[in-house]
Amino acid sequence: MSRRVEHDGQRALQIRFPFDRALVDRIKSLPSRRWNASEKFWFVPEDDVVLLVDLLADDGFEFDENTRDLYAALGGSRVLGEAGRSSAPATANDLPLFAGTEPELEPAAAPGATDLSVGMLNARVKDLLAGAFPAPVWLVGEISGFNKSVHRKHVGFELIERTQDGGSVSKVSAILFDSTRREIERQLREAGDPFRLEDEISVRFEVRVDLYVPWGQYRVVIERLDVHYTLGEAARRREEIVRLLIAAGLHDVNTSLELPALSLRVGLITSLGSDAYNDVLRSLSESGYAFDVTVHGARVQGQATEPSVLNALDWFAERRDRFDAILICRGGGSRTDLVWFDTERLGRAVALFPLPVIIGIGHEQDQSVLDAVARSCKTPTAAAGLLVEHAARALERIEDAGGAILELAAGSIDRQRLESEERATRLAGVARHRLALAQGRLDQVERQVRNSARVALRAERERLAVSMHRIPREARRRLELGSERLASRHRRLTLVDPRRVVERGYAILRRENRSVLVDAARAKPGEPLVAELKHGRLRVTVDKMVPDSNTE
Structure with a gap:
C-alpha cells in the first residue's frame, strides 16, 4: 500500500498508508482526525487540507488532483507535482523551451571553435558568480526541506524569505557539507544546545555563492552559523509581541480570572501521546483527586502550531460551562522548538479566553509569549502540580471548615442539652x-x-311522690273523658251508617265495580246492578229511567 491522500467527494480527505507508529502519532495530532475502523483509513475535514498537506508532504505521500487544487485554493505554500509530492518551484530549466510567439530566426551558423558546451557554459557562469561574490556573505532566511535530508552525509535544503503572513517571497538552494555540519553541531553543543538545525527556524548563515557545474544549479554553500542571531531574533520577536499585548491591556486579563475552589474539570491542549501528555495525566491521576480530564490534540511545533492550538481553544470555548481550567502543555526541547507559541494571535486568544489558562511549556528557564498572559508553570508537570496543589488547598479549607462546623455543632449541642435540662x-x-x-x-x-346531686335527688324524690298521688286520679279522669268521647262518636257513626237507612226500607244500588249509584240519569238501560236490602241482595237490570216527580 502506498502513502496516499484522496478527496472522497464528500468534504473529507482520506489518508491511507501502511502501518507506521510514528505516522499514526503525527496523524493523531490533527484536531479533527477520525479513524474508519471498517475500511482501515484515517480521514479529516477538507477545511484542514493545508494543515494535513504541510504535515505529510515530506513523508512521501501522494495527493490526488482534487486535494492539490483544494490545497492551492486555501493558500497552501508548497508546490505539489503531478504525482502530488512536494517539490521545489519550477526553475528556468523546467519552463518550456519556447514561450509566446516564436520569432523568425536567422539561419544557424555552422559549428565552430567558438561554440560552448553545457559544462563550459556552467563553468563560465560559476566564474561570473565568483567574480560578483568573491567573498562569503551573510544570508538570513528560514530553513525548509532540511528534515527530509537530515540523514544524508551532505544535506541539501532551501533558505526561504517569508512575508509577515507566512507567504514565500524568495528561496535559494543551499548545501551543508559534512565537515561544516560537524563544526556547527560542535558550536551548538558548546552554546548549550539552544536549538538544532531543522525546518521552519530562522537562521543567519555565512555562505559562499556557488554554481554546481554538473547540474547547472545555482546554490549557496554554508560556511558558518550565527548562533546568537537565531536566539536573539526569537527573543526580540517575543519581547515585541509581549509589549504589544501589555500596551493593549491584555497581560493580566486571564490571570485575573479566579480558579474555582474545586478545579477538577480540566481541558488539556497538547500533542497526543507526547511526554507532556503522559506527565500531566500521570500527575493528576496519582494525586488521588477526582480530576476529569478532556484532551484536545494539537500540533506543538512548526507552522501548524498556531492554527492547531487556536482550533483547540475555540473547541473548549464553545463548551466553557463543562470545564474549570485549561492547560496548554509542551515538553522540553530546544529554544527554537518553543518559538511557535510566540505569536500575537495565540497571545490574544489565551489572554481573552473565558476560563483560567495554565501554561506548562518547555523547561524551567524557557519563557514564551503565553507565559506573559496566563498562569505560568514552566513545565507540564508543574502545571498539573498547580491544579493538584489548588485541590489540596481546597480540601484543606473544606476539612478546616468541617472541623469548625463540628466544633460549633458540639458546643451548640452542649448548650442545647443544658438548656433542655433546665427547661x-x-x-x-x-x-x-x-x-x-x-x-x-x-x-x-x-x-x-x-x-x-343530693339536692337534685331530694327534689326529684319530692316531685315523684307528688306525681305518684296525682297520676291515678288524672288517669281516671282522662279515661272517663275518653270513654265519653268514644261513645259520642259511636252514636254519630251509627246514625250515618247506610245499613241503618236500609233497615228503614231503603235499598243501596251498586254497580259491578262496587261503586254506589246515586243518580238515575247515570244508569244505562240493560245495565246490571246489585240492590243491597236489610236482609240480602238482589241482582236487577235497568229497564228505563223514570223521571223524578220533583223535577216535573
Missing part, C-alpha cells in the same frame, strides 16, 4: 404546681357535684 426541671416544677392546683379544683368540683 425540663422548670417544666417538672410547673407541672407539679399545676397538678396540685388542678387537684384542688377537682376536689372542690367533686364536693360541689356531690352536694348538687
Whole structure:
C-alpha cells in the first residue's frame, strides 16, 4: 500500500498508508482526525487540507488532483507535482523551451571553435558568480526541506524569505557539507544546545555563492552559523509581541480570572501521546483527586502550531460551562522548538479566553509569549502540580471548615442539652404546681357535684311522690273523658251508617265495580246492578229511567 491522500467527494480527505507508529502519532495530532475502523483509513475535514498537506508532504505521500487544487485554493505554500509530492518551484530549466510567439530566426551558423558546451557554459557562469561574490556573505532566511535530508552525509535544503503572513517571497538552494555540519553541531553543543538545525527556524548563515557545474544549479554553500542571531531574533520577536499585548491591556486579563475552589474539570491542549501528555495525566491521576480530564490534540511545533492550538481553544470555548481550567502543555526541547507559541494571535486568544489558562511549556528557564498572559508553570508537570496543589488547598479549607462546623455543632449541642435540662426541671416544677392546683379544683368540683346531686335527688324524690298521688286520679279522669268521647262518636257513626237507612226500607244500588249509584240519569238501560236490602241482595237490570216527580 502506498502513502496516499484522496478527496472522497464528500468534504473529507482520506489518508491511507501502511502501518507506521510514528505516522499514526503525527496523524493523531490533527484536531479533527477520525479513524474508519471498517475500511482501515484515517480521514479529516477538507477545511484542514493545508494543515494535513504541510504535515505529510515530506513523508512521501501522494495527493490526488482534487486535494492539490483544494490545497492551492486555501493558500497552501508548497508546490505539489503531478504525482502530488512536494517539490521545489519550477526553475528556468523546467519552463518550456519556447514561450509566446516564436520569432523568425536567422539561419544557424555552422559549428565552430567558438561554440560552448553545457559544462563550459556552467563553468563560465560559476566564474561570473565568483567574480560578483568573491567573498562569503551573510544570508538570513528560514530553513525548509532540511528534515527530509537530515540523514544524508551532505544535506541539501532551501533558505526561504517569508512575508509577515507566512507567504514565500524568495528561496535559494543551499548545501551543508559534512565537515561544516560537524563544526556547527560542535558550536551548538558548546552554546548549550539552544536549538538544532531543522525546518521552519530562522537562521543567519555565512555562505559562499556557488554554481554546481554538473547540474547547472545555482546554490549557496554554508560556511558558518550565527548562533546568537537565531536566539536573539526569537527573543526580540517575543519581547515585541509581549509589549504589544501589555500596551493593549491584555497581560493580566486571564490571570485575573479566579480558579474555582474545586478545579477538577480540566481541558488539556497538547500533542497526543507526547511526554507532556503522559506527565500531566500521570500527575493528576496519582494525586488521588477526582480530576476529569478532556484532551484536545494539537500540533506543538512548526507552522501548524498556531492554527492547531487556536482550533483547540475555540473547541473548549464553545463548551466553557463543562470545564474549570485549561492547560496548554509542551515538553522540553530546544529554544527554537518553543518559538511557535510566540505569536500575537495565540497571545490574544489565551489572554481573552473565558476560563483560567495554565501554561506548562518547555523547561524551567524557557519563557514564551503565553507565559506573559496566563498562569505560568514552566513545565507540564508543574502545571498539573498547580491544579493538584489548588485541590489540596481546597480540601484543606473544606476539612478546616468541617472541623469548625463540628466544633460549633458540639458546643451548640452542649448548650442545647443544658438548656433542655433546665427547661425540663422548670417544666417538672410547673407541672407539679399545676397538678396540685388542678387537684384542688377537682376536689372542690367533686364536693360541689356531690352536694348538687343530693339536692337534685331530694327534689326529684319530692316531685315523684307528688306525681305518684296525682297520676291515678288524672288517669281516671282522662279515661272517663275518653270513654265519653268514644261513645259520642259511636252514636254519630251509627246514625250515618247506610245499613241503618236500609233497615228503614231503603235499598243501596251498586254497580259491578262496587261503586254506589246515586243518580238515575247515570244508569244505562240493560245495565246490571246489585240492590243491597236489610236482609240480602238482589241482582236487577235497568229497564228505563223514570223521571223524578220533583223535577216535573
